[in-house]
Amino acid sequence: MDVRFGASVEEFLAYLTDLGLDHVELKREYLEGHPDAPTPDDLGELADRYDVSITYHAPFRDWNMGSFNDDVRRASVDQVKASLDDAVTAGAGAVVVHGGSVPHRYPEWVREKAAENARQSLLECAEYAREVGVALCLENQPRSGDKRRYTTTPDDLADALAAVPVDGEHLGVTLDVGHAKVNGYDWREFVDRFGDRIRVCHLHDNDGTADQHDPLTEYREILETVPAAYFVFEMKAADDVARSVGADVPPLDAELAVDG
16 A cells, blocks of 8 residues: 555455455555554454555655664654554554665765664664564665665675564565566565565566556466565556456546445
8 A cells, every 4th residue: 555545454455355366565755745644453353354464665755764864763763663563563464664775976984874774773663673573574666866875786685684683574575577677677586685584575567677567467477486475566556467367347536436
């Protein structure tokens, strides 16, 4: 569920289960922005009622675990820890996290501090994930022309994980196949490299020029090959989920208008 979705969580759960799907990932931006967002307790009850599994996506729009501003770094870590706490309450299986970034244009000493802050932040969050018993899953990000991101390549992702001495059960991987594609990598390279450490898989498509998050219809091989516990159609619009699975159903907004 993206902050751009107008539906409530329950409306979206009814929609996706009608499509034959059984998992929902909630971005914290959605939960902060929607006026009817459920509490973690309520979310757990909704998941039981609709018989779906849950993952959380830790906030990233206004937060940066690799910020060279130490106050921002610590506040970002607190946001991830809060997501882990909510995941425990809701019965979620994992929390997806981004590894931080720093602008390319900044001087080397700033970029060095930002990289160390990103490592320290991931360590603190992974240790907390181990403490509360929910997997924290580091996502491969798309490249940025403005910012250095630390997990855009298989080598970089491996280095980020190796720098944090927390077991794979509690510090896993989110494989984003669209991000891999726009960066010029086949998603299979990440499977070969990280294998069973992949707990979450984000599904979306692009034309190779930008991170467009288009519907992905050719996903069967991914489901059969990626050893993830959770697969997520990460779309900009709820109706693109239906387009991905080839379902001939009314758009979600139209359904809401009829129901209203």
